[in-house]
Amino acid sequence: DGGITQSPKYLFRKEGQNVTLSCEQNLNHDAMYWYRQDPGQGLRLIYYSQIVNDFQKGDIAEGYSVSREKKESFPLTVTSAQKNPTAFYLCASSKLRGSGITDTQYFGPGTRLTVL
Amino acid sequence: QKEVEQDPGPLSVPEGAIVSLNCTYSNSAFQYFMWYRQYSRKGPELLMYTYSSGNKEDGRFTAQVDKSSKYISLFIRDSQPSDSATYLCAMIHTGNQFYFGTGTSLTVIP
Numbered sequence: 001d002g003g004i005t006q007s008p009k010y011l012f013r014k015e016g017q018n019v020t021l022s023c024e025q026n027l028n029h030d031a032m033y034w035y036r037q038d039p040g041q042g043l044r045l046i047y048y049s050q051i052v053n054d055f056q057k058g059d060i061a062e063g064y065s066v067s068r069e070k071k072e073s074f075p076l077t078v079t080s081a082q083k084n085p086t087a088f089y090l091c092a093s094s095k096l097r098g099s100g101i102t103d104t105q106y107f108g109p110g111t112r113l114t115v116l
Numbered sequence: 117q118k119e120v121e122q123d124p125g126p127l128s129v130p131e132g133a134i135v136s137l138n139c140t141y142s143n144s145a146f147q148y149f150m151w152y153r154q155y156s157r158k159g160p161e162l163l164m165y166t167y168s169s170g171n172k173e174d175g176r177f178t179a180q181v182d183k184s185s186k187y188i189s190l191f192i193r194d195s196q197p198s199d200s201a202t203y204l205c206a207m208i209h210t211g212n213q214f215y216f217g218t219g220t221s222l223t224v225i226p
Contacts, residue, residue, distance in 0.1 A: 006159075040124065042204070042217060043204070102208060104148070104165050105150075105162075105206075107160045108159050109158060110157070
């Protein structure tokens with residue numbers, strides 16, 4: 001059963017703590033992405049990675065960090081430097097075409113992070 | 117100006133109505149166009165994926181792309197209460213970054 005899994009579904013964090021959100025895919029996709037979704041603001045790109053051990057900042061990378069040690073996994077750490085981390089976090093993945101353009105993205109179920 | 121503009125709604129229609137959802141974009145380099153459906157507190161799921169100008173149909177859903185006007189639409193025929201969700205348009209140009217609309221919230225009333 002192929003797909004993208006995210007864990008946990010709900011996460012609560014105290015101010016000043018770092019937390020790591022998990023994202024795993026078994027679709028053999030090359031590229032993986034992290035988005036943040038806030039009400040009325042749509043999806044905002046945090047980080048993306050096209051190959052193992054390489055990743056690029058998106059539009060709102062400050063206060064976040066990622067790693068890509070395996071093709072299947074792209075964990076996101078929300079650090080204490082992120083001023084307003086309460087949001088819905090979505091992981092996505094896509095195949096890369098030979099032309100260099102990515103194929104469509106498929107999304108995981110999301111993690112809702114709440115800072116107490 | 118945003119790359120992709122989408123009316124956030126909310127849109128409320130009676131069951132059985134035809135729904136029209138729209139996005140406009142500013143960059144003529146966009147080549148691939150998608151529509152996603154997102155239920156509350158869930159991840160977006162892909163509904164339609166198109167490349168060229170014209171129409172693409174899948175069951176009750178029709179995606180329309182007009183590259184000359186930089187305008188894409190999603191039509192839902194015979195709308196059902198289960199269609200109540202937020203609909204996101206998305207597009208890609210050369211390169212690997214996606215551009216998303218902010219989403220339109222749709223409610224289909226039984």
